[in-house]
Amino acid sequence: SAMPQEREPNPAMTASDRPIGFGRVQRKEDPRFIRGKGRYLDDIVLPGMLHGAMLRSPVAHARLVSIDTTEALAHPKVLAVITGKDLEGLNLAWAPTLSADVMAILATDKVRFQGQEVAFVVAEDRYSARDALELIDVEYEDLPPVVDARRALDPGAPVIRDDKEGQTDNHIFDWEAGDKAETDAVFARADVVVRQEMVYPRVHPAPMETCGAIADYDPVDGKLTLYETTQAPHAHRTLYAMVAGIPEHKIRVIAPDIGGGFGNKVGIYPGYVCAVVGSILTGRPVKWVEDRSENLMSTAFARDYTMTGEIAATRDGRILAVRTHVLADHGAFNATAQPTKYPAGFFSIFTGSYDLQAAHCSVTGVYTNKAPGGVAYACSFRVTEAVYLVERMVDVLAKELEMDPAELRLRNFIRPEQFPYKNKTGWEYDSGDYEPALRMAMELIDYEGLRREQAEKRARGELMGIGVSFFTETVGAGPRKHMDIVGLGMADGAEVRVHPTGKAVVRLSVQTQGQGHETTFAQIVAEELGIPPEDIEVVHGDTDQTPFGLGTYGSRSTPVSGGAVALAARKVQEKARLIAAAMLETRPEDLEWEKGRWYVKGDPSAGKTIAEIALGAHGTVALPEGVDGNLDAEVTYDPPNLTFPFGAYICAVDVDPGTGKVHVRRFTAVDDCGTRINPMIVEGQIHGGLADGVGMALMEFIGFDEQGNCLGGSFMDYLIPTAMEVPDWETGYTVTPSPHHPIGAKGIGESATVGSPPAVVNAVVDALAPFGVTHMDMPCTPARVWEAMQGRPTPP
Ligand code: MCN
Ligand code: CUN
CATH class of the missing domain: 3.90.1170.50 (Aldehyde oxidase/xanthine dehydrogenase, a/b hammerhead)
Incomplete structure (x- = not known):
């Protein structure tokens, strides 16, 4: 079926006329949440x-x-x-x-x-x-504990993992991507090379609901319900x-x-x-639910990357190459969740949105006496760290070249005709059109006007900063020939059943934690079969009732499971054609599809709706040879590639020169996730992610003292933003469909968390330019900002 195109909402059309990509289809799950009738663990x-x-x-x-x-x-x-x-x-x-x-x-x-x-x-x-x-x-x-990752490999450092045979130090892995020799050669002949050390500190997803389980082992039939x-x-x-x-x-x-997962x-x-x-021991069900401190102190943290970035460019602002070395703190056990072949997740997409001649990264993973984790918090498998690195580096370069950071980005984007674009570390970007997105963001926020305002304020001694970031993500892991988790290939199943009366159920292997799957997956089926979304039940979260699949993380539900659902629905549509042909006593080739109905070519009045066909399938119609009596289909979708959503974010901050407090005054986000299934949900995902980004940039931090005591173990110390700390988000979008995804959709669930921290930090650093500040590590707390203004950057 044709690629659904984005349309402006048309009030005359209902959700069932146009289930995908338009209007505000209300969330099917909200009536129970709003009434406090959710059923949490x-x-x-x-x-x-x-x-x-x-x-x-x-x-x-x-x-x-x-x-x-x-x-x-x-x-x-x-x-x-x-x-x-x-x-x-x-x-x-x-x-x-x-x-x-x-x-x-x-x-x-x-x-x-x-x-x-x-x-x-x-x-x-x-x-x-x-x-x-x-x-x-x-x-x-x-x-003695090892707290600082940079000391973990010192000779004589206490060996944390003496349980492992042959482990005589705290080293976990070395991993690299890109061509080192080629990259070094480009650096050697470049006019300009800038270098910056930066820390992406340890943060925590801190979902509203903490983690827990109820185990119910039945000793009679040996069944464990968990x-x-x-x-x-x-x-x-x-x-x-x-x-x-x-x-x-x-x-x-x-x-x-x-109640929120965010990778936790x-x-x-x-x-x-x-x-x-x-x-098993007691023969009775056992419930265990952790409290907030247990969640913050012991469950999967995020980031903790110490990065050295270098960027090579020509004097006139052509970026040639990027190279980086990363020290990755994985805590006491290497328990990060990521595809087997990718010990540093998808960090190797640190080449960003730019057309480079060469790139190289190396990552060293170490053990420390801290909680395990590393891949969590809307990270797209470490794309967060990658985007932060490259977007900070581009700003450091802009400063060195005395160029406008937006202009520098515009000059270096991968151009639309270069897609599918193979980057220097092996990713194939499926589609993209970057310049219009950044231009739209600049227009929405009135970039020129903001720069004028900034100049006036600086003249008066006021501190205002503008930060730009542009990101490309890689989300939707598989395909399974390249990607697995503990040997399980990264594909997902979906099953669509149309009941005799034309209502449907769709069973998913992925798992919503607030993203609205009950609504959006119904919309996908509605689009393909013409059954209204409200007549489609979405079942997930029960392994006895759903097909196998790897689950929800890395924003893979839409790219992978969404593909499975669309294809399963199309199988149903094809099966419906065979049954309709039998019912209409004609040949399947003579039928034509319009939303929800097969009809005879040239005779639109002779047709059967999906509901009529469903009844036929389960009824007394003589079914054609090889067609069994239902209107069901099942698909396991192994995606051919990941999807590459992108976006342009611009942020304006004011800094109080007396206290160092940063106020995020404006934030514009233009996102492109290809076909948008439910624009309202997409916008909600972006709002949430932008709040995450402001939080990480300004206040969130899991710190440790020298004894390894966790200093972020409660919401008194681990600060998360409230409505008071975030601005009214100003959003826009472009639509560049994924060419390989069945409905052209790319993931969106982590985009804003990935893309927004560098925009905020770039803005803070820009505000502090009069003090000669060229970099600051997150979180940009008032104390750190104030220290930076005194010329005393806080040691990471
Ligand atoms: N969507 C859409 N059109 C698109 C892409 C997505 O309408 N082109 C919709 C989807 O159908 C889905 C939602 O947006 O309802 C997010 O889709 P997707 O990008 O596929 O991400 P996932 O559903 O796989 O969710 C995972 C992602 C991750 S990895 C983290 S972390 C995160 C995030 O989602 N955790 C969340 N957003 C979250 N939002 C909430 N409320 N709670 C979490 O725990
Ligand atoms: Cu990295 S957090 Mo999400 O992939 O569940």
Whole structure:
């Protein structure tokens, strides 16, 4: 079917006339959320349910001398206390991570970060479980911690992972992309080379709902039902089967409503495994839900990249090459969630939106005494770090060349006729048209006017800055021949069933956490079959009811599962044609499709609607040879490539010269995610991501002291932006469809989080230009800004 084109909303058309890309199809999930009728994990109460609580290490690095659980076990409401020793007996003390490492479920030998899981109590209620934690007596023998990644490889640094055979230091991996020799040669002959060190600090996705699980093991039929806050129910089920040895058909993972995931809910946490063991031991369901501090201190963090960037250019502003070295802090266990071949995620797209002659990056991963994670928080598998690096570097170059940063970008964009564009590190950008997006952003915010205003303010001694960033992402992993997670190829299944009365159900392998899949996937089917979105039920989050697939992260639901759904619906449409031909006593070739109906070419009055055909399929119509009696189809979609959304962001800030406080006054975002299925949802995704970006740029920070104590373990210390700190977003869009995606859609879920931090930081640095400031590390807190104004950049 034809590529749906973006249209302006036409009030005369209803959602069912034009299900995709237009108007404001209301979210089907909102009636229950707005009424407080969502069903989140903690809302679920099973008969006889017990509660778990986790004892965590108070120190960052220590030998575990002994654990005494006698007193806790004597607590009248405690049913079980599980330690690493107990798990060892079950071969579950250690588990494989998503990055070919192992991680402790409960510590056996040492603790390796503050907040690490040490023992699990199962009790009649949550309060007793928590009280009993204090009755467990653990003796630790302190070891010196490794807190600063830059010291991790020092000779003599304490070895964190002495559990691993042959591991004599804190080194995890070295990885590179691009051609080093070619890049060095371009650098050697370039007129201008600029270099900047920068830190993308450790931050945390901090979803509104923390992580949790309810394990319900039925000893009679051996079936484990596991309710989980998970972004990837099928992958979890398979991993439990592989690791715990429970047969896969005896595991059912159910993801209820999820209050935000943002990458925090991709992995399997020790608490989930302990809940399972607790349920098997007690024969009763066990619920475990972490609190806010546990979430911030122990679950998947994001970033923590220390980067050295260099950019080579001609004097007149032609960018020739970029090279970078990165030190990646992965914490105590390498548990980052990413395709196997990509230990640094998709960081190698640090070439950005520019047509370069050469590029090279090398990444060294190290262990530190901090919580594991690394790939989370709307990161598009490290595209966040890549975009930050290149967009900061371009600004550093603009400063050196005394060129306008928008102008410098415009001069260096990959041109529309160059797509599909093969970049210097091996990505094939599917489509793009960059200049119109940046020009639109400049127009929307009145870039020239802002620059004039800035000049006037500077003349008066006021501090105002304007920051530009332009990003290209790579989202929608597969294809599976190149991409897998622990050996599971990155494809997704979808199943469409049209019921006898013409209503439909679509079953997905991906998992919404607030993105609105119940609405948008219904819209895709509606577009293909002409069934109104409200007549289509979207089922997800239950491995017993949905086809296999790798789940939601890396903004892959629309690129991968969206493709699966569109193709499954098209299969249904083709099947409907065969059945309609039988019903109309004509040949399938003589039929023509219009939204929701097959009719006889040249005789539009002779036709059958999808509902009539569905009834025919399930009814008494004599079906053609080889056509079975339903109107269903199933597809597993292995995408041919990723999709490459892009956008232009411009931000204006004012800085208080007395306090160093940054006020984001304006922010314009022009995004292009190809065909927009639901513009309202797309805009919501962008608003959320822009708030993330302002948060990271100005206030979010998981810091540690020298002992490895986590300094970001509560919302008193880990600051996230509220409506007070963000401006009214001004958005625009262009539409450059993906040429390979069935409906031309690209992912959007992480674009704004990826693209906005460099715009804010570029604006802050621009505001501080009168002080000679050329770079500042995030978060640009008042204290750091003030120090920078005194010529004392805060050491990272
Ligand atoms: N969409 C659309 N048209 C497009 C692209 C997307 O209408 N061209 C719609 C989709 O159909 C979907 C939503 O926008 O309803 C996001 O789609 P997509 O970009 O495919 O991203 P995913 O659905 O795979 O969501 C994952 C992405 C990630 S990885 C993080 S992290 C993040 C994000 O989504 N976590 C979120 N946005 C979030 N939003 C909410 N509310 N909660 C989270 O946890
Ligand atoms: Cu990187 S966070 Mo999202 O991919 O779930």
